[in-house]
Amino acid sequence: MSTIFRKVKAVSDAQDKIMTKDNVLLLKRTLKLTEEAGEISAEVLKLVDFKVSNQSKAEIKDNIKEETIDALIVVFDIINHLGMSEEEVSYLMDAKLEKWKSKHL
Numbered sequence: 499m500s501t502i503f504r505k506v507k508a509v510s511d512a513q514d515k516i517m518t519k520d521n522v523l524l525l526k527r528t529l530k531l532t533e534e535a536g537e538i539s540a541e542v543l544k545l546v547d548f549k550v551s552n553q554s555k556a557e558i559k560d561n562i563k564e565e566t567i568d569a570l571i572v573v574f575d576i577i578n579h580l581g582m583s584e585e586e587v588s589y590l591m592d593a594k595l596e597k598w599k600s601k602h603l
Contacts, residue, residue: 545562
C-alpha cells in the first residue's frame with residue numbers, strides 16, 4: 499500500500515506545482531457552477547415530482563429562477579476571470595445561438 503501512496507503523492511505534488519493561484523481560482527469558480535447546476539437540478543426534480551416537496555409548484559419555479567440566476571452570476575464571474583470583453587462575449591454568444599438554431603429549429 500505504501501507504494502501506491504507514494505505514487506499518488508508524487509502525482510499530487512506535481513499537480514500542486516502547476517496549480518497557480520489563477521488556476522485555483524478558475525477551478526473554484528467551475529466547482530461553484532457545478533454546485534449551482536446541481537441545485538437547479540434538485541428543484542427541477544421537485545417540479546416534475548421525482549423528488550418529494552411540500553412546496554407549491556409556484557414556489558419551486560421561483561426556486562428554479564433564483565438558482566438559475568445564481569448560476570448565471572457564476573458564469574459571468576468565470577467570463578470576467580478569463581478577461582473576456584463584452585464584444586467577445588457578444589460575438590461568441592451570437593455564434594453559439596446560430597449553432598443552436600441550426601440544430602434545434
